[in-house]
Amino acid sequence: MNKLIVQASPHIRGPKSTSSVMRDVIIALVPAIIASSIIFGLQALLLICVCIISSVLFEFLYRKITKQDNTIGDLSAVVTGILLAFNLPVTLPIWMAVIGCFVAIVIVKQLFGGIGQNFANPAIMGRIVLLASFATPMTSWVLPSVEGGKISLVAGATPLADGAQIPSYLDMFLGLRGGCLGETCVLALLIGGIYLVARKIITPTAPLAFFATVVVFSLFTNQDPIMQLMSGGVMLGAIFMATDYTTTPTTELGKLIFGIGCGFITMMIRGYGAYPEGVSFAILLMNILTPHIDNLTRTVPFGAKKGGKK
Amino acid sequence: MAGFFKKSLSGVKVPHNKNTMESATVDMPIPEQVTIPMLQHMGAPCEPLVKTGDHVKVGQLVGSSTQFMSAPIHASVSGDVTAIDEYINPAGIRTKCLVIKTDGLQEVDESIAPPIVNTREEFIEAIKNSGLVGLGGAGFPTAIKLNPKNPEKVDTLVINCAECEPYITADNRECMENAPAILNGIKTVMKYLNLKKPYIGIEDNKPKAIAHIKSQIIAGDPIEVVSLKSKYPQGAEKVLIYETTGRVVEEGMLPADAGVIVMNVSSVAFVDSYMKTGMPLIKKRLTVDGSAVKEPKNVRVAIGTTFEDVLNFCGGFKTEPKKVIMGGPMMGISVYTLKTPVIKNNNAILAFDEKDAVTPNETACIRCGSCVRACPFSLMPLEIERALKLEDGAKLEKLKVNLCMACGCCAFACPAHRDLVTTNNLAKKFLRNYSSKQAK
Numbered sequence: 001m002n003k004l005i006v007q008a009s010p011h012i013r014g015p016k017s018t019s020s021v022m023r024d025v026i027i028a029l030v031p032a033i034i035a036s037s038i039i040f041g042l043q044a045l046l047l048i049c050v051c052i053i054s055s056v057l058f059e060f061l062y063r064k065i066t067k068q069d070n071t072i073g074d075l076s077a078v079v080t081g082i083l084l085a086f087n088l089p090v091t092l093p094i095w096m097a098v099i100g101c102f103v104a105i106v107i108v109k110q111l112f113g114g115i116g117q118n119f120a121n122p123a124i125m126g127r128i129v130l131l132a133s134f135a136t137p138m139t140s141w142v143l144p145s146v147e148g149g150k151i152s153l154v155a156g157a158t159p160l161a162d163g164a165q166i167p168s169y170l171d172m173f174l175g176l177r178g179g180c181l182g183e184t185c186v187l188a189l190l191i192g193g194i195y196l197v198a199r200k201i202i203t204p205t206a207p208l209a210f211f212a213t214v215v216v217f218s219l220f221t222n223q224d225p226i227m228q229l230m231s232g233g234v235m236l237g238a239i240f241m242a243t244d245y246t247t248t249p250t251t252e253l254g255k256l257i258f259g260i261g262c263g264f265i266t267m268m269i270r271g272y273g274a275y276p277e278g279v280s281f282a283i284l285l286m287n288i289l290t291p292h293i294d295n296l297t298r299t300v301p302f303g304a305k306k307g308g309k310k
Numbered sequence: 311m312a313g314f315f316k317k318s319l320s321g322v323k324v325p326h327n328k329n330t331m332e333s334a335t336v337d338m339p340i341p342e343q344v345t346i347p348m349l350q351h352m353g354a355p356c357e358p359l360v361k362t363g364d365h366v367k368v369g370q371l372v373g374s375s376t377q378f379m380s381a382p383i384h385a386s387v388s389g390d391v392t393a394i395d396e397y398i399n400p401a402g403i404r405t406k407c408l409v410i411k412t413d414g415l416q417e418v419d420e421s422i423a424p425p426i427v428n429t430r431e432e433f434i435e436a437i438k439n440s441g442l443v444g445l446g447g448a449g450f451p452t453a454i455k456l457n458p459k460n461p462e463k464v465d466t467l468v469i470n471c472a473e474c475e476p477y478i479t480a481d482n483r484e485c486m487e488n489a490p491a492i493l494n495g496i497k498t499v500m501k502y503l504n505l506k507k508p509y510i511g512i513e514d515n516k517p518k519a520i521a522h523i524k525s526q527i528i529a530g531d532p533i534e535v536v537s538l539k540s541k542y543p544q545g546a547e548k549v550l551i552y553e554t555t556g557r558v559v560e561e562g563m564l565p566a567d568a569g570v571i572v573m574n575v576s577s578v579a580f581v582d583s584y585m586k587t588g589m590p591l592i593k594k595r596l597t598v599d600g601s602a603v604k605e606p607k608n609v610r611v612a613i614g615t616t617f618e619d620v621l622n623f624c625g626g627f628k629t630e631p632k633k634v635i636m637g638g639p640m641m642g643i644s645v646y647t648l649k650t651p652v653i654k655n656n657n658a659i660l661a662f663d664e665k666d667a668v669t670p671n672e673t674a675c676i677r678c679g680s681c682v683r684a685c686p687f688s689l690m691p692l693e694i695e696r697a698l699k700l701e702d703g704a705k706l707e708k709l710k711v712n713l714c715m716a717c718g719c720c721a722f723a724c725p726a727h728r729d730l731v732t733t734n735n736l737a738k739k740f741l742r743n744y745s746s747k748q749a750k
Contacts, residue, residue: 010718250679
């Protein structure tokens, strides 16, 4: 008689795995990848590919050099690469993007212990380090404009800059405005978000709280709420970064607080800060608060006696 | 999850795989030899009352204990005791066991006669003598369950026919084949315990069983059949009580404290048969299924029949078995040998081939919160795992890991395939040690 496997229950496991979750996130990002390539041209696609390849490569090399199990199969580095590229202007030199990937993957993710251990969103940290290091190339924008059925690019400012020309709502919804290459097409980002909610990869709590806070804040400060929602990185940040598992709270109440906090800080920076845009700083600050939000928003177990004896 | 409104408890959608739903129970012939362990219930093991060489008859009392928490054990066959051995059960507990070589005659012991029951005390005594334990899986001695400290508070009987574990259809067959006994058993329990309201909870993946039971209920009977959404673990005691009666069994309370007694459907049907015949619990209906089994079916076997004999009766294996489970795939225990005997609270034998036996490797927690959303009791397995790693007893106390019932929803839902049930069990143990140290 050959040997039987003896193992603790449960003996069956659900269909989800980390890589299937990441695959779904990548699928959700595809519409925005297509949109950015149409709007900003093949340079955008090139930048996205460079970020994916260098993120995966950095992860592979780090795990290899430190003699740890290789984790590139979980596809999380691919997601980080795409998100970082989405946060860059299309005109950014490629070598700078590679530095951003190094910061995101090696410093923010791997040095803190790899997937699930980073305290801040790697793509956001990559963007912030690039913004601090290369301020001019990171804030040089091109504006897509449609002429005779073709999109051409001219240098200009994002709608959030002081005195900038505000595009029509339709142009903003379709992404025909200045900005980072993945953040402009509201339509594509919303399709991705709906896909993630439908696949139960994320719950809509944090994005909706983020949006609602931006709208309420705009109304109170006499700004155009629709413009505020569709400009900058609100859509990209709320749907794809304020829903990151590792760096946001676990419970729905926690996600609600997280979303409200992101919306509030974003609007504070936009209104009163030195930078025209504040989504990435808002998410970073809320990432740092996440452990505390988690502690304050623990679930109440079914039938638990309150207080608990001590 | 903040409770904005009252909602049903969480759980997971498991594949049902109720392949043997329509397979009528087949009586397996008595094997040549049976092994009867002295621990077939939750509580203290029994001491053998017979010696090697003794002749025993069907239904003869062969094991008993003086401890409160225990249930007597009877011979399931007639034959000669060839040995009193040591036996290590699948949970790793050492007890004695009787090995009986059967004579094939199945002579019934002279003492077997319907019990004379007129009062509540006599009823509970009769149930104790019958050797009945919870047949759903946990094996809690029924006589103790039916005799709570506060009988005047208990008004409701909930019959558990959720059968939420994949593959198992034994309780479904009980409903289809034995409905009158179930309903009579309910009446008997209600009468002697002075209960007012009976519910039967059945998952809606068994529409035939629901319809059949409903058709057997005589108009005017108070029995209410509750069709439960098919969501694991509807059959967990606290979940079932909440879903049928809306009552919450709080931390540290027994179901009786919430006014409820829960009995498995096969247990309550056995009560009826015992009251009529006096034959103690010596047979068990089992679902035999799994990817390695040639002819999956429901069988009724004598207690003590080995898994090997039962599986051979089901045509043997079609592929090499890599894992054999006593019970369902969510909470069942994998056995280390096919010589394992069938015991009272065993309701399935599942044998899986290599593909189904190997669970995926653990990867790092990504803090997705799937475990939190899956947990019927809203515990936070990811936080429990972290607190255990940090050996933080105070935090484990706050996280209420003591409420975990090891249903396996968290581990099932985890995309990183983490062994969260094991982690929770270790955390519970750690918390017990921590609490007793704190108490000093």
